[in-house]
Amino acid sequence: MFTGSIPALVTPFRNGTFDEDAYRTLVEWQIAEGSSALVPCGTTGESATLTFDEHFHVVRTCVDQARGRVKVIAGAGSNDTQVAIQNIRAAKDAGADAALMVPPYYNRPNQDGIFAHFESVAAACDLPIVLYNVPGRTVTDIQPATVVRLANAISTVVAIKDASGDLPRVSAHREGAGADFAQLSGNDDMALAFNAMGGVGCISVTANVAPRLCAEFQAATLSGDYAAALALNxxxxxxxxxxxxxxxxxxxxxxxxxxxxxxxxELRLPMTPPSAAARAAVDAALAHAGLV
Incomplete structure (x- = not known):
């Protein structure tokens, strides 16, 4: 259902409020440059700082601007199962094609609790679910056995964004859930190896900035042209x-x-502008990529 370069879109702000015009410009540029789907209101979209109304206004804007040309995977996770149900229903009502959902963070349930959480969410709404495993942020790890259990037991669990950084999991998921279960890297710097092991795409931070290069990279891996993919990487x-x-x-x-x-x-607190050292690293990297 989902392959290729999928940017986890930033959310533009102007004077503290959502800048809808800038967001529509970003969405249009991403589609023109070859992004194969879009993720509004993920971590990179500063979803933690958005109110419920803002969050789903952003999702509706993304869906409206995309106009069915690419799929929209709306960030909808929560550590409260009832809130997660509310979110996935709102994502469906907004017109999203799928929901990107982290396991419960902070309260950190065990693996049975993670399964029960997603089982309850799926029972409440038939929108396809892309699991989002990012233990570095959530401190809750969806273990491979649980991923396989979810994929096999719940028909709407169709994919995973795996940001665990544990590459052998691609093979474990593929063995247990099958090749049709879409595995998307959550780490740009691991996408080459991830796809070589059976992944089919990346939900990407870098694609915000270099959408065409990221799309070309993904296309090269999916066609098996790893020489071209390595050069782009x-x-x-x-x-x-x-x-x-x-x-x-x-x-x-x-x-x-x-x-x-x-x-x-513009960022929303508690996020603040990057340091001088970080800006210098970005400047050098943009030049290396030929983007400035």
């Missing part, structure tokens, strides 16, 4: 690392502002 790698030289999404918003100034670089 070498060109993009410094940018992948520069995106996390300070708290995200500070560096990516700074980079995007250099490439597309009309999108802006």
């Amino acid at each position: 070498d060109r993009l790698y410094p940018l992948h690392t520069a995106m996390f030289t300070d708290a995200s999404p500070g560096p990516v918003k700074y980079a995007l502002n250099r490439v597309r100034p009309e999108i802006g670089a």
Whole structure:
């Protein structure tokens, strides 16, 4: 259902409020540059700082601007199962094609609790679910056996964004859930190896800034042209690392502002602009990639 380069979109702000015009410009540019789907209101979209109404206004705007040309995977996770149900229903009502959902964070249920959480969410809404495993942020790890259990037991669990950084899991998921279960890398810097092991795409931070290069990279891996993919990876790698030289999404918003100034670089507290060292790393990486 989902393959290729899928940007986890930033959310533009102007004077503290959602800048809808800038967001529509960003969505249009991403589609024109070859992104195969879009993720509004993920971590990179500063979803933690959005109210419920703002969150789903952003999702509706993304859906409206995309106009069915690409799929929209709306961020909808919560550590409260009832809130997660409310969110996935709102994502469906907004017109999203799927929901991107983290396991419960902070309260940190065991693996049976993680399964029961997603089982309850899926029972309440038939929107396809992309699991989002990012233990570095949530401190809750969906173990491979649980991923396989979810994929086999719940028909609407169709994919995973895996940001665990544990590459052998691609093979474990593939063995247990089958090749039709879409595995998407959550780490740009691991996408080459991830796809070689059976992944089919990446939900990407870097694609905000370099959508065409990321789309070409994904197309090369999916066609089996790993020589071309390696060359593109070498060109993009410094940018992948520069995106996390300070708290995200500070560096990516700074980079995007250099490439597309009309999108802006404003952040919401508690996020603050990246340090001088991070800005210098981004500047060098943009130059290396040939984007400035």
